[in-house]
Amino acid sequence: MAESGGDPGAAWHQRVLAEITRWPWLRRLNDQVAEAVDPVYDRFRANPAVELMHGGRWLGHSLHPALSDLPIGFWSAVLLLDMAGQDVPPEGSRLDPASTLNAAGIAAAAATAATGVADWTVSDAEDRRVGLFHGLLNGAGTTLQGMSLAARLAGRRRTGQVLGAAGLSVTVAAAYVGGHLVQGRAVMVNRVATHTGPQRWVKAVAEEDLPDGAVTGVEVEGRRVMLHRSDGEVHAIDDVCSHAGALLHRGEIDDCTVVCPLHFSVFDLRDGHIVRGPAHHPQPVLPARVRNGWIEVRGSAPAPRSRRASNS
Numbered sequence: 508m509a510e511s512g513g514d515p516g517a518a519w520h521q522r523v524l525a526e527i528t529r530w531p532w533l534r535r536l537n538d539q540v541a542e543a544v545d546p547v548y549d550r551f552r553a554n555p556a557v558e559l560m561h562g563g564r565w566l567g568h569s570l571h572p573a574l575s576d577l578p579i580g581f582w583s584a585v586l587l588l589d590m591a592g593q594d595v596p597p598e599g600s601r602l603d604p605a606s607t608l609n610a611a612g613i614a615a616a617a618a619t620a621a622t623g624v625a626d627w628t629v630s631d632a633e634d635r636r637v638g639l640f641h642g643l644l645n646g647a648g649t650t651l652q653g654m655s656l657a658a659r660l661a662g663r664r665r666t667g668q669v670l671g672a673a674g675l676s677v678t679v680a681a682a683y684v685g686g687h688l689v690q691g692r693a694v695m696v697n698r699v700a701t702h703t704g705p706q707r708w709v710k711a712v713a714e715e716d717l718p719d720g721a722v723t724g725v726e727v728e729g730r731r732v733m734l735h736r737s738d739g740e741v742h743a744i745d746d747v748c749s750h751a752g753a754l755l756h757r758g759e760i761d762d763c764t765v766v767c768p769l770h771f772s773v774f775d776l777r778d779g780h781i782v783r784g785p786a787h788h789p790q791p792v793l794p795a796r797v798r799n800g801w802i803e804v805r806g807s808a809p810a811p812r813s814r815r816a817s818n819s
């Protein structure tokens with residue numbers, strides 16, 4: 508995705524984040540991690556547990572950003588307790604409230620990391636390198652929190668406080684990079700959220716060019732549309748995959764579903780619903796009809812529909 512360099516106020520962070528993706532060691536590490544993780548993901552990608560880690564069709568958006576609030580919340584609470592001097596164990600207990608919250612944050616960080624790795628496997632190119640850097644920072648932040656917890660349990664409160672504050676600082680930096688992934692690079696963002704046109708019936712393709720069983724991708728008034736004819740019925744959905752923007756007409760068709768060629772989400776061509784993730788937003792369906800030897804389409808709201816395309 509192209510970076511905008513026109514905003515002087517944003518230039519510094521764009522330069523920094525662009526530089527990160529060029530670091531040779533990060534590129535090498537990215538390749539090594541991909542070599543280890545990708546085959547495992549490929550083996551289990553159809554597993555519902557893996558799909559749930561993405562958030563998938565059940566939750567409607569990615570699980571990872573929601574979970575990531577938990578460790579930050581727990582560790583921020585620890586910082587407040589430290590600052591208020593409330594990190595002392597109650598009478599008769601070895602475990603102080605700060606240590607308990609610190610441990611809860613570490614547990615939440617582990618769950619967050621698992622969902623992050625799942626999302627990372629279905630990202631590409633620069634997004635992966637930025638994502639890996641984000642993960643490394645989070646790993647460092649969590650390690651510091653682990654050291655902080657160990658120090659607190661050993662009775663070294665001051666060391667535990669310093670390590671906890673340092674860990675939280677690193678985690679906040681990681682969160683900043685994560686925010687860039689979502690808002691700056693549109694990772695795990697619905698890529699068709701704003702696709703609505705055309706506002707009227709528009710000729711898409713000559714009827715003879717879409718025989719039964721055929722699939723094609725066309726552009727109508729700036730919107731990319733995938734067309735498929737099955738048992739004489741024409742189905743039209745947005746051609747841009749809601750997950751990461753691959754063109755669906757290049758995917759395999761199977762029993763009125765299309766398999767995205769990039770990360771293998773499966774969409775039903777009749778109503779656009781997700782049969783299998785990692786996509787978490789359905790494909791918008793466009794009404795289609797045959798008129799005077801042409802297949803025509805018009806826009807629709809970007810939401811799942813149960814009605815079938817009309818051939819009248």
Ligand code: FES
Pocket residue numbers: 629748749750751752753767768769770771772784785786
């Ligand atoms: S682009 Fe990722 S599943 Fe389609």
